[in-house]
Amino acid sequence: MPDIAAVKAALTDQRIETPSWGYGNSGTRFKVFAQAGVPRTPFEKLDDAAKVHEFTGVAPKVALHIPWDRVEGPGGYAKLAAHARERGVRIGTVNSNTFQDDDYKLGSVCHPDAKVRRKAVDHLMECVDIMDATGSKDLKLWFADGTNYPGQDDIVARQDRLAASLATVYERLADDQRMLLEYKLFEPSFYTTDVPDWGTSYLQCVRLGERARVVVDTGHHAPGTNIEFIVALLLREGRLGGFDFNSRFYADDDLMAGAADPFQLFRILHEVAGNGGFAPGADVAFMLDQCHNVEAKIPAVIRSVMNVQEATAKALLVDRDALAAAQAAGDVLGANAVVMDAYNTDVRGLLGEWRQERGLAPDPVAAYAACGWQERIVTERVGGRQAGWGA
Numbered sequence: 001m002p003d004i005a006a007v008k009a010a011l012t013d014q015r016i017e018t019p020s021w022g023y024g025n026s027g028t029r030f031k032v033f034a035q036a037g038v039p040r041t042p043f044e045k046l047d048d049a050a051k052v053h054e055f056t057g058v059a060p061k062v063a064l065h066i067p068w069d070r071v072e073g074p075g076g077y078a079k080l081a082a083h084a085r086e087r088g089v090r091i092g093t094v095n096s097n098t099f100q101d102d103d104y105k106l107g108s109v110c111h112p113d114a115k116v117r118r119k120a121v122d123h124l125m126e127c128v129d130i131m132d133a134t135g136s137k138d139l140k141l142w143f144a145d146g147t148n149y150p151g152q153d154d155i156v157a158r159q160d161r162l163a164a165s166l167a168t169v170y171e172r173l174a175d176d177q178r179m180l181l182e183y184k185l186f187e188p189s190f191y192t193t194d195v196p197d198w199g200t201s202y203l204q205c206v207r208l209g210e211r212a213r214v215v216v217d218t219g220h221h222a223p224g225t226n227i228e229f230i231v232a233l234l235l236r237e238g239r240l241g242g243f244d245f246n247s248r249f250y251a252d253d254d255l256m257a258g259a260a261d262p263f264q265l266f267r268i269l270h271e272v273a274g275n276g277g278f279a280p281g282a283d284v285a286f287m288l289d290q291c292h293n294v295e296a297k298i299p300a301v302i303r304s305v306m307n308v309q310e311a312t313a314k315a316l317l318v319d320r321d322a323l324a325a326a327q328a329a330g331d332v333l334g335a336n337a338v339v340m341d342a343y344n345t346d347v348r349g350l351l352g353e354w355r356q357e358r359g360l361a362p363d364p365v366a367a368y369a370a371c372g373w374q375e376r377i378v379t380e381r382v383g384g385r386q387a388g389w390g391a
């Protein structure tokens with residue numbers, strides 16, 4: 001049986017990064033339902049993220065998105081990083097945005113016009129400057145680039161432009177900074193997407209160098225895709241940069257991680273556990289990438305962090321010796337039973353205990369509701385902002 005002290009130690013080592021855009025107003029193209037008290041500035045987003053960390057104890061990193069979190073003026077980003085530190089959190093990934101300008105209608109780093117590619121690369125360079133100023137170690141890239149019709153552009157030429165653009169930015173990174181390249185099956189392009197799958201991302205990363213890695217966003221696959229297989233292969237190659245966790249019923253729904261299919265989240269984390277992905281040296285970033293359109297935002301982020309933590313605890317509870325023995329003996333049902341026993345374990349008591357050992361309340365959602373922060377921000381913050389999508 002797994003040693004509970006070791007499981008608790010692994011839970012203590014895990015860091016779950018929350019997205020700044022999860023704290024702002026968001027919605028669909030049909031309607032953004034504004035909520036009272038949402039942050040008006042990136043500084044206030046960090047204040048909310050700090051609350052999530054305060055009650056969960058595992059969310060000390062916050063992802064920025066540029067330009068949604070742009071800070072004007074000299075020393076602005078250093079101030080933002082200092083503000084984070086004062087509240088017990090720090091800046092995680094810096095996420096670029098090459099999809100909201102009119103210039104990017106036909107793409108950004110893959111655009112046929114060199115001037116547009118230059119503009120996109122300049123933006124990515126600005127993101128690296130922000131990493132330098134904030135102490136961020138990871139540049140996270142998602143490109144909306146692609147085409148809508150056969151013949152619209154040359155598939156291979158677009159890959160070449162992508163490679164050249166990424167190489168310029170990769171060269172600019174410091175030795176301790178990484179490039180994380182996300183893939184997405186479709187949307188906003190509907191015929192080809194320039195980085196549609198893990199294979200394309202992997203091929204681009206391998207050409208760039210050791211510090212370029214693939215990001216698996218759980219919402220970015222075709223229905224039925226075996227995401228844990230992808231995770232296992234990327235870990236085997238040392239190229240899993242991290243996750244954008246969220247959950248989906250249909251496509252890129254960006255709902256709370258673990259909400260739609262907690263078993264899939266467990267299967268993914270089971271592969272992480274089995275392939276060394278929780279070891280500090282593996283440097284796998286466990287990030288959330290989600291928005292909260294109809295539910296209260298800070299409690300939804302807390303719930304998502306808890307869902308990832310619960311799935312992690314179950315994955316760590318898999319009896320690996322018993323599993324290996326069953327696999328070696330060709331005991332199909334026995335091996336499956338070992339995995340299912342862990343999944344079917346109720347870990348809420350274990351996690352409550354783990355929190356109390358750290359001076360945290362056993363139920364973070366209830367503790368947040370009782371702390372008065374929500375009432376305070378509703379009173380103090382007037383005119384909160386939209387996160388950026390559809391702005």
Ligand code: AOS
Binds near residue numbers: 065095289
């Ligand atoms: C887009 O579909 C991707 O999931 C991005 O990771 C992300 O939602 C966006 O770029 C915010 O940074």
Ligand code: ZN
Binds near residue numbers: 142182217244289
């Ligand atoms: Zn994502």
Ligand code: ZN
Binds near residue numbers: 219
């Ligand atoms: Zn997405």
